[in-house]
Amino acid sequence: MKNKLYFLIAGFGLLMATYMPAQSIQPAAGTIVHNNAARPCLIVNVDPGPDLLKEAWRDFLKDNYDFKLKGIGFLSNKALLSAEQVVVEQVSSKEMDFYTYVIEDENGSEMKVFAAFGYDMYVDSISMPAEYEELKTILERFLRTYLPGYHQELIEETEKRVSELSGEKEKLQKNITEGEKKIKSLRKEMESLSEEVEVNKEKLEKAERKLATRKVKLDRVLKQYNN
Numbered sequence: 001m002k003n004k005l006y007f008l009i010a011g012f013g014l015l016m017a018t019y020m021p022a023q024s025i026q027p028a029a030g031t032i033v034h035n036n037a038a039r040p041c042l043i044v045n046v047d048p049g050p051d052l053l054k055e056a057w058r059d060f061l062k063d064n065y066d067f068k069l070k071g072i073g074f075l076s077n078k079a080l081l082s083a084e085q086v087v088v089e090q091v092s093s094k095e096m097d098f099y100t101y102v103i104e105d106e107n108g109s110e111m112k113v114f115a116a117f118g119y120d121m122y123v124d125s126i127s128m129p130a131e132y133e134e135l136k137t138i139l140e141r142f143l144r145t146y147l148p149g150y151h152q153e154l155i156e157e158t159e160k161r162v163s164e165l166s167g168e169k170e171k172l173q174k175n176i177t178e179g180e181k182k183i184k185s186l187r188k189e190m191e192s193l194s195e196e197v198e199v200n201k202e203k204l205e206k207a208e209r210k211l212a213t214r215k216v217k218l219d220r221v222l223k224q225y226n227n
Contacts, residue, residue, distance in 0.1 A: 025147065027139050029125065032101055032112045040124035040132075041101075041114035042139055048150050050102045053109045054081060056150075057100060060142045065090070069100060079103050091115065091123075091134040113139050 030043030046053065054072045058081070062068050067086040071078035083098045094117055101112040115135055116122045125132045 025143055027113070027136055027143075030112060032114060034099065034114070034122075035119065039114055039116070039122045041112040042136055043110065043112045044139070044143065045105060045107065045110050046143070046147065047108040047154075048147075050079075050104050050109045051077065052150070053111060054100075054102050056146050057081075057102075057111075057142060060145065061098075061138075064141075065138070067098065069098070088115075088134075088138075090138065091131050092117070096123075 025044055025046060027042040027044050030041050031038045032041045033039070048056070054069075054077070058069045058072050061083075065088050067083045067088065069081040069083050070076075071081040079101055081100045081102070085095045086098055087093065087095055088098065097116045097118075099114050099116075101114075103110050113135065114122060115131075123131045123135055
């Protein structure tokens with residue numbers, strides 16, 4: 001329990017130390033294999049797990065850009081989410097296919113965002129710099145909106161758990177102290193009982209010797225009367 005409390009407190013301190021940098025995560029240029037070829041994408045690694053991240057991203061896009069990603073929802077939880085033939089005015093007035101790929105990594109989730117106008121016209125920083133920057137802006141806005149709240153909730157949950165564990169530790173320490181006192185008391189009682197047993201053994205031995213002597217005397221007296 002002490003080790004668990006120590007590591008939780010240490011983790012809480014680390015979370016506090018990294019809280020501000022985590023809010024300023026910047027998407028990086030990356031690639032993803034889609035339609036049998038490497039495609040340009042924006043990539044970020046964040047703390048929330050895939051399920052939470054996908055749900056928050058879906059809700060953010062629906063609330064702010066009026067389109068819904070498929071692949072996450074009732075009886076569906078895919079790594080690749082998509083919204084086909086949607087118009088995202090901030091990016092372009094043309095219809096586009098909007099994709100997000102989310103998988104679990106060692107610290108939380110790896111998230112890749114990419115888009116295409118048709119089968120082989122993917123948004124990149126070279127041929128479509130304006131669209132690429134707008135796509136990046138959407139992702140950055142989501143990160144600024146979602147991550148601070150997520151981290152704050154995580155901090156509050158951690159504080160609560162630390163408080164609970166502190167209470168558990170105090171209770172366990174009290175139980176241990178009381179148990180040690182009982183053991184010490186029982187040891188004294190056992191020592192006293194052991195001494196009493198030894199005394200009673202000596203008394204028993206004396207009583208047995210006296211009884212044996214009295215039996216001898218009784219036998220002798222009976223023989224005299226019988227004669």
